[in-house]
Amino acid sequence: MDDARGGKSRLAEALTRVVAREGISGVSVRAVAAEAGVSGGAVQYHFPTRAEMVLYAMEWTSEQVEQRLSAVPRWGDVREWTREILLELLPLDVDRHRQHAVWLAFIAHAETDPKLADVKRQTNEKLRGMYSRIVRARRELPVTDGTSTASSPTASTGIEMDAPLLQSHVDGLSLQLAALELDEAIRVGPRLLDRYLVLAVDGPEKESEQ
Amino acid sequence: MDDARGGKSRLAEALTRVVAREGISGVSVRAVAAEAGVSGGAVQYHFPTRAEMVLYAMEWTSEQVEQRLSAVPRWGDVREWTREILLELLPLDVDRHRQHAVWLAFIAHAETDPKLADVKRQTNEKLRGMYSRIVRARRELPVTDGTSTASSPTASTGIEMDAPLLQSHVDGLSLQLAALELDEAIRVGPRLLDRYLVLAVDGPEKESEQ
Numbered sequence: 001m002d003d004a005r006g007g008k009s010r011l012a013e014a015l016t017r018v019v020a021r022e023g024i025s026g027v028s029v030r031a032v033a034a035e036a037g038v039s040g041g042a043v044q045y046h047f048p049t050r051a052e053m054v055l056y057a058m059e060w061t062s063e064q065v066e067q068r069l070s071a072v073p074r075w076g077d078v079r080e081w082t083r084e085i086l087l088e089l090l091p092l093d094v095d096r097h098r099q100h101a102v103w104l105a106f107i108a109h110a111e112t113d114p115k116l117a118d119v120k121r122q123t124n125e126k127l128r129g130m131y132s133r134i135v136r137a138r139r140e141l142p143v144t145d146g147t148s149t150a151s152s153p154t155a156s157t158g159i160e161m162d163a164p165l166l167q168s169h170v171d172g173l174s175l176q177l178a179a180l181e182l183d184e185a186i187r188v189g190p191r192l193l194d195r196y197l198v199l200a201v202d203g204p205e206k207e208s209e210q
Numbered sequence: 211m212d213d214a215r216g217g218k219s220r221l222a223e224a225l226t227r228v229v230a231r232e233g234i235s236g237v238s239v240r241a242v243a244a245e246a247g248v249s250g251g252a253v254q255y256h257f258p259t260r261a262e263m264v265l266y267a268m269e270w271t272s273e274q275v276e277q278r279l280s281a282v283p284r285w286g287d288v289r290e291w292t293r294e295i296l297l298e299l300l301p302l303d304v305d306r307h308r309q310h311a312v313w314l315a316f317i318a319h320a321e322t323d324p325k326l327a328d329v330k331r332q333t334n335e336k337l338r339g340m341y342s343r344i345v346r347a348r349r350e351l352p353v354t355d356g357t358s359t360a361s362s363p364t365a366s367t368g369i370e371m372d373a374p375l376l377q378s379h380v381d382g383l384s385l386q387l388a389a390l391e392l393d394e395a396i397r398v399g400p401r402l403l404d405r406y407l408v409l410a411v412d413g414p415e416k417e418s419e420q
Binding site: 020021022023024025026101104105107108109111112113117120121124161162164165167168169170171172173175176178179188191192195196199200203 | 230231232233234235236311314315317318319321322323327330331334371372374375377378379380381382383385386388389398401402405406409410413
């Protein structure tokens with residue numbers, strides 16, 4: 001791994017630990033340096049400003065999620081592996097709970113910082129393409145390979161709305177589950193997801209193909 | 211209006227304007243005093259600490275939402291007025307967009323502050339009772355008057371899951387709509403809500419009553 005990149009990743013990870021503990025307000029060059037066990041100068045070598053550091057850490061967090069999702073095996077029964085991907089997006093273990101909290105902090109902060117808002121938008125677009133492929137795969141419809149118009153957030157007829165609806169469901173369910181104790185979240189999360197899939201993804205299959 | 215209460219409300223409103231502009235990190239006694247046009251001493255008279263001020267402002271914001279919802283007329287066609295309540299929860303005008311951003315900042319900050327987490331939990335519980343009543347009303351089922359077990363987040367059979375699912379939908383849809391330009395959000399928001407109501411609330415009526 002490239003040294004500079006390795007150094008930046010390590011600082012990004014340290015920054016997310018600070019955010020998990022103290023929120024975005026807790027982030028400073030000094031706090032991140034202390035968390036990573038390096039000098040303030042080492043942090044400033046990579047990130048001249050606090051804003052650049054937060055931006056990089058948000059991008060890094062988005063990449064972590066993407067890598068975790070791409071590691072889910074995509075073979076066998078399509079309803080099984082697409083379900084696995086959706087479960088992977090919910091805060092159902094300590095790491096994902098922490099990552100959800102950190103991402104929420106970045107999203108909230110993005111309301112006041114256009115560059116963070118761009119990262120949020122790009123991440124949402126990638127995920128929306130994935131939700132569209134999942135809906136189509138579960139309905140045995142042709143799956144296009146990426147950012148087709150079928151995944152547009154502004155689509156307004158039948159099946160084209162069901163990808164943004166699935167995205168809403170996963171985002172909103174994550175918010176709810178994050179507020180529960182972990183064992184409770186693990187108990188109800190998969191059931192609520194399955195209920196949603198029956199009602200709004202697999203159920204209306206025939207109607208949507210007409 | 212009680213003077214002390216009026217003073218506190220005014221400061222809470224000023225605090226939300228600071229959060230909308232600069233995020234939670236921007237909140238300080240000095241910033242809120244400047245925003246409200248009062249002295250730092252006047253702020254500290256009501257709120258000895260920054261944390262108390264943030265807590266009060268979060269409670270105040272939650273009450274604002276509750277009051278807005280209770281102002282929606284509840285007569286006529288049940289599917290119409292319940293839809294109006296749900297639309298009222300989406301960030302479909304400038305004020306509600308701003309309120310959504312501020313609430314998101316409080317929610318994110320609540321991850322690091324147990325008292326804010328309590329406000330979040332209480333607000334969610336109230337809303338969950340309302341979602342449960344909306345689902346039951348739209349399905350012409352008996353509506354209980356409040357925090358019945360039917361609205362438990364941990365309910366795990368059929369219709370009992372549909373209130374937390376509706377809550378997830380509204381929360382997740384709000385996140386998505388907040389990322390769009392307002393005219394776009396106004397265009398797609400009601401359509402996505404209506405699609406969800408058909409698929410997951412009104413559609414499975416018969417199945418759920420069995």
